[in-house]
Amino acid sequence: MNARRYMLEVRGLGKTFGETEVLKAIDLNVSEGELVFIIGPSGSGKSTMLRCCNRLEEPTSGAILIDNARITDIPRRDLDRMRLNVGMVFQGFHLYPHMSVIKNVILAQIKALKRPADEARQRGMELLDQVGLGHKADAMPSELSGGQQQRVAIARALALDPKVMLFDEPTSALDPELVGSVLKVMKDLRDKGMTMLVVSHEMAFAREAADRVVFMDGGYVVEAGTPDEIFGNPKSDRLKSFLSRVSGGAH
Amino acid sequence: MDAFIDTFFNIDIMRQAFPLLMKGAWITLQLCAFVIILGLLGGLALALAAVSPRGWLRWSAVIYIDFFRALPPLVLLIFVYSGLPFAGINLSPFVAVIVAFLLNNSSYFAEVFRAGINSIPKGQTEAARATGLSPAQTMTYVVLPQAVRNVLPDLLSNTVEVVKLTSLASVVSLSELLYSANMARSVTYNSSPLVLAALLYLAVLWPLVRVVSRYQRGLAVH
Ligand SMILES: Nc1ncnc2c1ncn2[C@@H]1O[C@H](COP(=O)(O)OP(=O)(O)O)[C@@H](O)[C@H]1O
Numbered sequence: 001m002n003a004r005r006y007m008l009e010v011r012g013l014g015k016t017f018g019e020t021e022v023l024k025a026i027d028l029n030v031s032e033g034e035l036v037f038i039i040g041p042s043g044s045g046k047s048t049m050l051r052c053c054n055r056l057e058e059p060t061s062g063a064i065l066i067d068n069a070r071i072t073d074i075p076r077r078d079l080d081r082m083r084l085n086v087g088m089v090f091q092g093f094h095l096y097p098h099m100s101v102i103k104n105v106i107l108a109q110i111k112a113l114k115r116p117a118d119e120a121r122q123r124g125m126e127l128l129d130q131v132g133l134g135h136k137a138d139a140m141p142s143e144l145s146g147g148q149q150q151r152v153a154i155a156r157a158l159a160l161d162p163k164v165m166l167f168d169e170p171t172s173a174l175d176p177e178l179v180g181s182v183l184k185v186m187k188d189l190r191d192k193g194m195t196m197l198v199v200s201h202e203m204a205f206a207r208e209a210a211d212r213v214v215f216m217d218g219g220y221v222v223e224a225g226t227p228d229e230i231f232g233n234p235k236s237d238r239l240k241s242f243l244s245r246v247s248g249g250a251h
Numbered sequence: 252m253d254a255f256i257d258t259f260f261n262i263d264i265m266r267q268a269f270p271l272l273m274k275g276a277w278i279t280l281q282l283c284a285f286v287i288i289l290g291l292l293g294g295l296a297l298a299l300a301a302v303s304p305r306g307w308l309r310w311s312a313v314i315y316i317d318f319f320r321a322l323p324p325l326v327l328l329i330f331v332y333s334g335l336p337f338a339g340i341n342l343s344p345f346v347a348v349i350v351a352f353l354l355n356n357s358s359y360f361a362e363v364f365r366a367g368i369n370s371i372p373k374g375q376t377e378a379a380r381a382t383g384l385s386p387a388q389t390m391t392y393v394v395l396p397q398a399v400r401n402v403l404p405d406l407l408s409n410t411v412e413v414v415k416l417t418s419l420a421s422v423v424s425l426s427e428l429l430y431s432a433n434m435a436r437s438v439t440y441n442s443s444p445l446v447l448a449a450l451l452y453l454a455v456l457w458p459l460v461r462v463v464s465r466y467q468r469g470l471a472v473h
């Protein structure tokens with residue numbers, strides 16, 4: 001099935017904070033154009049794993065490869081160039097509040113990617129249109145709803161033409177009625193062939209859009225498979241109890 | 252009543268003293284310009300050092316900032332002007348005042364900038380770094396503009412303090428505004444020049460103080 005090449009490979013990834021071992025030998029592959037979904041209880045290390053993939057967090061052991069380049073071997077001073085290949089979307093959006101929407105999307109294109117200003121602006125407008133917010137280009141982030149802010153944050157990450165997009169609970173901070181617009185943007189992105197690794201509790205979206213679902217618990221990948229396998233036929237007790245808790249309406 | 256007006260609000264004497272006071276005000280203005288501009292730049296550099304990931308740099312900056320904030324500026328001024336000559340370093344009153352107040356004031360500005368930088372959520376830095384911006388670019392385009400905006404009232408009120416501070420320069424016989432006024436007083440045997448100097452300070456500082464407190468009220472409403 002996976003004749004496609006891997007765009008993101010995580011091999012034996014370990015991470016300790018002081019005394020606590022948060023990740024214990026995580027193995028995970030994402031093929032080009034694949035959307036892999038990560039689920040798991042709070043505190044299981046999902047964010048830490050994602051943050052290791054662009055080295056916002058320094059792995060303690062193991063290796064991570066992006067498009068066959070070992071990013072875990074890159075010296076610190078060369079991290080910035082590597083990060084252009086890895087887009088990241090945070091739960092809290094983190095738009096720059098002192099800049100207009102379009103400036104948010106342009107900044108790193110000009111300063112990090114060294115794109116000429118007019119080209120950056122054009123690419124920025126393209127992406128704002130893609131996330132349905134072309135008409136908000138000159139608005140300030142504070143004038144936007146949470147859902148709109150998150151879509152701008154997605155455009156900001158996409159503007160650098162990354163090879164992989166990482167999403168860390170992109171809809172968890174949103175009012176329920178705003179979740180759909182963000183998920184739709186992510187679905188479009190997937191249909192365009194973007195490689196995506198998504199941490200989220202939106203199980204319905206996982207069923208609809210994910211190629212594979214990975215269940216993490218206690219710093220391990222406990223179970224992985226297609227959405228049908230994971231949701232329809234969970235094998236481990238931990239996954240079963242997690243799924244019953246989540247569908248039990250706790251979320 | 253007439254005696255009172257004659258002693259403190261004698262228009263004739265004020266008129267006579269006015270050119271001298273203007274010369275003094277010009278020196279005060281120059282002192283302020285040097286101390287404020289260099290103090291802001293030095294303060295910013297110190298603040299950046301104080302939030303640096305390099306331990307030795309951070310600790311040097313923190314020690315500098317604490318030391319010069321704790322030392323009374325007048326002690327510092329007299330040391331620089333009267334103490335350093337014993338080590339063969341002779342500074343003119345003007346330079347001594349600038350050096351002493353710069354040491355003092357850059358540490359105050361540094362503390363304000365540092366508070367501003369620390370007020371910016373970590374998510375801002377992480378979002379910027381995740382898009383490939385370098386630490387310096389992140390500081391320049393993302394953190395500092397927000398930090399400065401957050402501490403603008405404190406920067407302004409520190410600026411007011413600098414203007415007041417310059418009147419201490421009269422103790423090293425630098426003929427700034429207060430020194431000139433006091434000189435005029437001793438020549439005319441009349442206190443009106445001092446009142447005039449006070450009015451000049453107030454004319455400049457009162458509006459600034461108003462702006463600061465309006466700004467702080469505005470922030471508190473948020
Ligand atoms: N910077 C940190 N320092 C210490 N402990 C941390 C840090 N970041 C995360 N942790 C700990 O690591 C564990 C996993 O956190 P996280 O990756 O955020 O889990 P998840 O995203 O699955 O909820 C938690 O117990 C958390 O307290």
Ligand SMILES: [Mg+2]
Nearest residue numbers: 046047048169
């Ligand atoms: Mg998390």
